[in-house]
Amino acid sequence: xxxxxxxxxxECLLREGVRTVFGYPGxxxxxxxxxxxxxxxHHVLTxxxxxxxxxxxxxxxxxGGVGVAMATSGPGATNLVTGIATALMDSSPIVCITGQxxxxxxxxxxxxxxxxxxxxxxxxxxxxLVTDVHDLGRVLREAFFIARSGRPGPVLVDIAKDAQQxxxxxxYDETPIRLxxxxxxxxxxxxxFEKAVEMIHTAKRPLILAGHGVLMAGAMxxxxxxxxxxxxxxxxxxxxxxxxPASHPLNLxxxxxxxxxxxxxxxxxxxxxLAMGMRFxxxxxxxxxxYAQNSRKIHFEIDPSEVNKNVKVDVxxxxxxxxxxxxxxxxxxxxxxxxxxxxxxxxxxxxxxxDIQNLPDNGRLYAAHVINDLWRYxxxxxxxxxxxxxxxxxTAQYYRHDKPYSxxxxxxxxxxxxxxxxxxxxxxxxxxxxxxxxxxxxxFQMTQAELSTAAQEGVKVNIAIINNGFLGMxxxxxxxxxERRYSATPMRSPDFVKxxxxxxxxxxxxxxxxxxxxxxRQAQETEGTVVIDFRVEQEDSVYPMVxxxxxxxxxxxxxxxxxxxxxxxx
Amino acid sequence: MEKxxxxxxxxxxxxxxxxxxxxxxxxxxxINSLTVGHTEQEGVSRMTIVTDNSSPNDAERLTAxxxxxxxxxxxxxLSSQPMVSRDLALIKVSTxxxxxxxxxxxxEVFRARIVDVANDSxxxxxxxxxxKIDGLVEVLRPYGILEMVRTGxxxxxxxxxxxxxxxxxxxxxxPAAVLSA
Numbered sequence: 001x002x003x004x005x006x007x008x009x010x011e012c013l014l015r016e017g018v019r020t021v022f023g024y025p026g027x028x029x030x031x032x033x034x035x036x037x038x039x040x041x042h043h044v045l046t047x048x049x050x051x052x053x054x055x056x057x058x059x060x061x062x063x064g065g066v067g068v069a070m071a072t073s074g075p076g077a078t079n080l081v082t083g084i085a086t087a088l089m090d091s092s093p094i095v096c097i098t099g100q101x102x103x104x105x106x107x108x109x110x111x112x113x114x115x116x117x118x119x120x121x122x123x124x125x126x127x128x129l130v131t132d133v134h135d136l137g138r139v140l141r142e143a144f145f146i147a148r149s150g151r152p153g154p155v156l157v158d159i160a161k162d163a164q165q166x167x168x169x170x171x172y173d174e175t176p177i178r179l180x181x182x183x184x185x186x187x188x189x190x191x192x193f194e195k196a197v198e199m200i201h202t203a204k205r206p207l208i209l210a211g212h213g214v215l216m217a218g219a220m221x222x223x224x225x226x227x228x229x230x231x232x233x234x235x236x237x238x239x240x241x242x243x244x245p246a247s248h249p250l251n252l253x254x255x256x257x258x259x260x261x262x263x264x265x266x267x268x269x270x271x272x273x274l275a276m277g278m279r280f281x282x283x284x285x286x287x288x289x290x291y292a293q294n295s296r297k298i299h300f301e302i303d304p305s306e307v308n309k310n311v312k313v314d315v316x317x318x319x320x321x322x323x324x325x326x327x328x329x330x331x332x333x334x335x336x337x338x339x340x341x342x343x344x345x346x347x348x349x350x351x352x353x354x355d356i357q358n359l360p361d362n363g364r365l366y367a368a369h370v371i372n373d374l375w376r377y378x379x380x381x382x383x384x385x386x387x388x389x390x391x392x393x394x395t396a397q398y399y400r401h402d403k404p405y406s407x408x409x410x411x412x413x414x415x416x417x418x419x420x421x422x423x424x425x426x427x428x429x430x431x432x433x434x435x436x437x438x439x440x441x442x443x444f445q446m447t448q449a450e451l452s453t454a455a456q457e458g459v460k461v462n463i464a465i466i467n468n469g470f471l472g473m474x475x476x477x478x479x480x481x482x483e484r485r486y487s488a489t490p491m492r493s494p495d496f497v498k499x500x501x502x503x504x505x506x507x508x509x510x511x512x513x514x515x516x517x518x519x520x521r522q523a524q525e526t527e528g529t530v531v532i533d534f535r536v537e538q539e540d541s542v543y544p545m546v547x548x549x550x551x552x553x554x555x556x557x558x559x560x561x562x563x564x565x566x567x568x569x570x
Numbered sequence: 571m572e573k574x575x576x577x578x579x580x581x582x583x584x585x586x587x588x589x590x591x592x593x594x595x596x597x598x599x600x601i602n603s604l605t606v607g608h609t610e611q612e613g614v615s616r617m618t619i620v621t622d623n624s625s626p627n628d629a630e631r632l633t634a635x636x637x638x639x640x641x642x643x644x645x646x647x648l649s650s651q652p653m654v655s656r657d658l659a660l661i662k663v664s665t666x667x668x669x670x671x672x673x674x675x676x677x678e679v680f681r682a683r684i685v686d687v688a689n690d691s692x693x694x695x696x697x698x699x700x701x702k703i704d705g706l707v708e709v710l711r712p713y714g715i716l717e718m719v720r721t722g723x724x725x726x727x728x729x730x731x732x733x734x735x736x737x738x739x740x741x742x743x744x745p746a747a748v749l750s751a
Contacts, residue, residue: 180643305631
């Protein structure tokens with residue numbers, strides 16, 4: 001049949017199961033937007049292309065499949081960059097389609113021309129420039145295949161305007177994709193399995209480090225079986241949250257810079273670390289020279305370039321985590337580590353006395369209380385999307401997730417402004433979910449224009465702004481490491497209630513803990529998007545904290561002379 | 571820390587050289603020399619990349635990262651095995667008439683060739699391992715080198731083993747894993 005390049009794009013997207021595209025039109029992508037009118041694909045008009053990339057990312061992470069963002073050439077394409085880099089660092093499968101100036105103008109500095117394949121080369125899993133309409137169908141099939149297979153990631157397809165306009169005789173190509181250099185199907189060696197089994201059976205103090213890979217591979221059931229059969233406790237990375245039920249007795253909580261103290265101590269004292277779909281990021285390890293010196297290590301990892309990158313391991317089981325766990329489970333015998341588990345429990349008990357949750361109310365509003373109450377009043381069942389900073393860490397610590405794909409956050413890149421657009425994308429992927437975006441006053445303002453997108457789309461997300469009048473995490477570093485010289489961190493914000501109302505949405509303000517429940521309930525009962533401005537304690541800090549590059553076991557703990565403690569002891 | 575010689579078979583497509591060079595820059599490795607040329611297989615090019623100051627661990631990391639590039643078909647670290655490596659140089663040397671025979675003798679000793687003769691200069695072509703070429707360059711320097719160009723190293727493992735398309739040699743790909751059937 002006769003098809004234009006623009007029509008081929010939409011035909012291919014339909015074949016990939018795409019029903020929603022996030023984007024922003026412009027000159028070089030106009031032919032494609034014109035053809036969209038005739039296809040049953042919903043387009044979400046964002047207020048900035050960065051929002052489109054984050055929405056596609058949130059959509060993918062919530063379980064919607066490969067997310068698609070679309071933009072025009074030049075500034076449209078460059079505005080995607082932060083969103084693409086975010087998706088790469090967190091292995092999120094998105095496909096970005098950008099218009100490019102007509103092929104005869106490429107290289108001549110035409111209006112809105114930019115070398116977006118050059119710019120995104122180091123921040124995409126792969127990218128393409130298409131100048132010939134005959135390549136379009138093949139390239140789009142490859143793009144989706146590469147984005148979702150192996151270690152997932154973002155793929156960008158830049159399409160010259162004339163390739164969108166040209167019409168050819170075209171049929172969808174069903175033949176197998178041929179990518180001789182791309183092998184996402186690596187599997188562990190049998191002898192490595194045998195070594196791993198032996199190590200697991202002889203370990204006295206084993207510990208599972210569960211990462212994002214558990215969720216990416218859908219290996220939650222296998223992880224649960226593994227942990228229960230071998231009685232091995234599970235610690236999670238930030239992005240591993242949800243991969244193992246928080247309420248399970250073997251769950252220890254989050255590890256790393258703001259991880260639980262008993263988790264970091266357990267890592268340092270373990271004699272076997274089972275790293276599953278995690279990459280020993282510096283936020284997880286602290287000082288590598290003193291990291292987990294007492295343990296042997298088994299690394300379950302899909303990406304060979306992650307093995308021995310930061311931490312040298314004894315055995316690497318390369319391949320899909322779910323597959324590897326399924327292979328190893330039949331060889332595992334029941335183990336008993338009650339002594340080790342009791343020891344960790346003792347450390348946990350010591351920490352509880354410092355926990356802000358266990359201290360009496362002194363009338364002030366603490367972010368940790370807001371998050372804990374939010375967890376309670378949403379029965380722990382919300383899909384929570386965070387921004388980056390203090391609120392992100394408090395959410396990781398105090399919103400306890402039992403279900404997978406219920407916590408979405410920008411981990412690797414640490415992208416402020418991620419929460420709102422990613423939450424909109426997540427809600428579109430999972431309309432039945434109660435979606436909460438938790439953001440700081442700084443990050444929220446970076447992408448708050450997307451409130452308008454939520455309003456136009458009628459998408460309901462609830463937004464909790466943890467408003468402390470500072471760029472809180474930077475302020476915390478200034479407090480700890482720069483003698484409280486608060487350079488450029490105090491921040492004046494607009495009236496967020498009025499901002500919400502200006503968009504025709506509901507805005508609420510909370511200044512006391514006693515008001516939290518009412519506000520959360522009202523947000524739940526309101527039809528449209530609700531913004532809650534939580535005016536929290538200004539100079540509170542996230543504890544514990546391992547200073548950047550410090551030893552994992554040397555944490556800064558919540559000080560005794562803390563304001564809350566003082567009033568509690570009065 | 572030493573020089574390492576990596577060989578990469580890549581799809582012959584636009585931009586692949588940029589992807590490889592960008593990877594070295596991105597991962598903070600220095601390229602000592604890089605050559606690209608055709609192979610016995612249509613559509614497959616072969617790059618020989620020599621890196622500075624790389625440990626075997628660095629080479630492993632580089633290899634794993636090269637494999638992440640979709641257009642890279644096969645990678646081998648030849649430094650760990652016996653190999654033949656060759657560099658070609660063209661050296662233009664100033665030759666006053668009274669020194670020409672001296673220079674011709676040196677060329678003879680190094681098994682190089684004179685490929686151009688002018689009134690007051692010659693162009694010498696030499697092929698060989700890098701250190702042999704370095705040696706000739708040193709002895710020619712006193713005569714006055716007017717211009718020099720070197721191709722950079724190409725290398726091949728000794729013996730019958732070959733770096734070939736991964737689809738034909740599926741077990742050679744990753745040391746820590748095998749491909750599923």
